[in-house]
Amino acid sequence: MAFTPILYFELGVAALLAVGILWTRIEYGLFLYAFALGFPDVALPVGDAINIRIDDILILVFLVRSILWSAPALSENQKNIFKWQAIFFTLCILSIAVEFTLGNPPGAYEPVKMAGCAVIFLALPRLLQSERRFKFFLCGLMCGGVALVLQIRMHLGDNASVNIANFQELKSAATFSTWNPNTMGQAAMLFVFGAGLGAILFSKSSASKMVWTGLAIGFALVPALVFVRGTTLSIVVGIAMYLILSRRWKWVLAFAAVCICALLLIHARQPELMEDATSVNLSTGEGLSHRFDRWSMAFQAIESEPIIGQGFGQELPYLLLIGSEGRAHDAYLAVWLELGVGGLLLFLTVIFQFARSGLVLFRSIRFHSYGAIILALILTLCLDSIGLPTLYWEKLPTIALSVALAVVGLCERDVSEDDLKEIQWNNFESFAPRA
Numbered sequence: 302m303a304f305t306p307i308l309y310f311e312l313g314v315a316a317l318l319a320v321g322i323l324w325t326r327i328e329y330g331l332f333l334y335a336f337a338l339g340f341p342d343v344a345l346p347v348g349d350a351i352n353i354r355i356d357d358i359l360i361l362v363f364l365v366r367s368i369l370w371s372a373p374a375l376s377e378n379q380k381n382i383f384k385w386q387a388i389f390f391t392l393c394i395l396s397i398a399v400e401f402t403l404g405n406p407p408g409a410y411e412p413v414k415m416a417g418c419a420v421i422f423l424a425l426p427r428l429l430q431s432e433r434r435f436k437f438f439l440c441g442l443m444c445g446g447v448a449l450v451l452q453i454r455m456h457l458g459d460n461a462s463v464n465i466a467n468f469q470e471l472k473s474a475a476t477f478s479t480w481n482p483n484t485m486g487q488a489a490m491l492f493v494f495g496a497g498l499g500a501i502l503f504s505k506s507s508a509s510k511m512v513w514t515g516l517a518i519g520f521a522l523v524p525a526l527v528f529v530r531g532t533t534l535s536i537v538v539g540i541a542m543y544l545i546l547s548r549r550w551k552w553v554l555a556f557a558a559v560c561i562c563a564l565l566l567i568h569a570r571q572p573e574l575m576e577d578a579t580s581v582n583l584s585t586g587e588g589l590s591h592r593f594d595r596w597s598m599a600f601q602a603i604e605s606e607p608i609i610g611q612g613f614g615q616e617l618p619y620l621l622l623i624g625s626e627g628r629a630h631d632a633y634l635a636v637w638l639e640l641g642v643g644g645l646l647l648f649l650t651v652i653f654q655f656a657r658s659g660l661v662l663f664r665s666i667r668f669h670s671y672g673a674i675i676l677a678l679i680l681t682l683c684l685d686s687i688g689l690p691t692l693y694w695e696k697l698p699t700i701a702l703s704v705a706l707a708v709v710g711l712c713e714r715d716v717s718e719d720d721l722k723e724i725q726w727n728n729f730e731s732f733a734p735r736a
Contacts, residue, residue: 332441339445376713407614429707446492468528486532539681599629610641632686
């Protein structure tokens with residue numbers, strides 16, 4: 302097809318109309334953004350391991366809109382989280398500046414990934430500040446999650462004729478060209494969290510609760526069925542914690558039954574892969590995908606510069622230099638290795654602020670469920686970070702944290718508005734004429 306000036310003009314007009322609609326009706330843009338997360342291979346490669354997707358373009362539009370369009374004031378806990386996240390981001394930028402000065406800059410991938418996560422964190426919570434927008438976003442997220450599951454099933458169907466020797470090959474067969482297998486686990490955590498929020502927001506009927514709960518359990522089973530083991534365990538612990546905090550004891554038993562049935566199903570269909578995946582020796586690290594060796598090399602790298610670190614983005618180059626097979630596969634060790642002990646303390650402080658905000662909501666009778674699900678999310682992400690760089694500038698976990706931050710603001714603003722109405726009503730009663 303020839304690109305004529307008229308065609309360029311028509312494409313430009315269409316793009317402007319699309320931006321105009323998304324700008325004025327932001328809930329449609331949020332639906333599209335969440336839906337696009339379910340199509341990771343719809344991407345434009347730019348440089349080494351960098352891909353531009355539809356959601357990346359939309360988040361830039363959201364950022365501009367959040368700057369130019371007035372948004373509700375941030376709540377106190379939101380301000381604390383933004384403050385500490387900004388301090389951590391500034392430390393990473395300063396580290397990059399020092400590396401450039403010393404002539405040893407990081408590769409392009411790490412700074413670009415960090416910048417993308419910072420944009421998500423800055424724009425998304427400021428837009429998700431109404432129940433209507435939240436519902437559009439969650440519906441788009443569920444549609445994207447279902448699309449992702451169908452694509453994983455198609456990948457496994459296309460590779461059915463291939464002789465899969467172990468569970469690692471099965472993970473690779475199920476994943477996407479622009480993702481690694483562990484990213485599927487991160488996506489599952491985001492979709493399970495979104496389904497849990499949907500069960501709370503759309504809990505007008507028992508049927509609605511069943512649908513959203515079924516979606517949550519279905520997404521939770523995805524990493525288990527493709528043997529993403531660490532993330533599966535993290536999700537199971539997170540869901541169990543949410544049910545216990547919510548005192549839904551019948552659901553605890555039902556979830557335990559689902560987990561047992563899933564294990565029996567996997568064992569019946571793929572007994573060799575199941576045995577391979579569950580053969581783990583905690584004393585030697587055998588069966589843990591060489592995690593012990595990676596962690597040992599990471600500690601060796603930390604010992605050389607425990608205070609100031611090796612510099613942002615230097616984890617992989619330095620570990621390869623000293624003989625490691627790759628990254629540390631641990632968010633806490635990665636932060637310590639790159640940014641030193643101060644960076645690790647800042648990193649833990651940011652996580653603590655999220656947990657603290659969830660605890661504040663959990664103690665409120667009205668927002669008890671929201672607090673419970675945020676605490677469950679933080680526990681899930683923290684557990685997964687032991688074996689992966691989950692919380693260290695990773696896109697999908699950052700989206701989950703941004704949604705949690707928006708929930709905090711939405712709940713606390715509702716409390717403030719109710720308090721204001723109560724004060725106004727009390728003042729009206731004080732000035733009302735007495736009979």
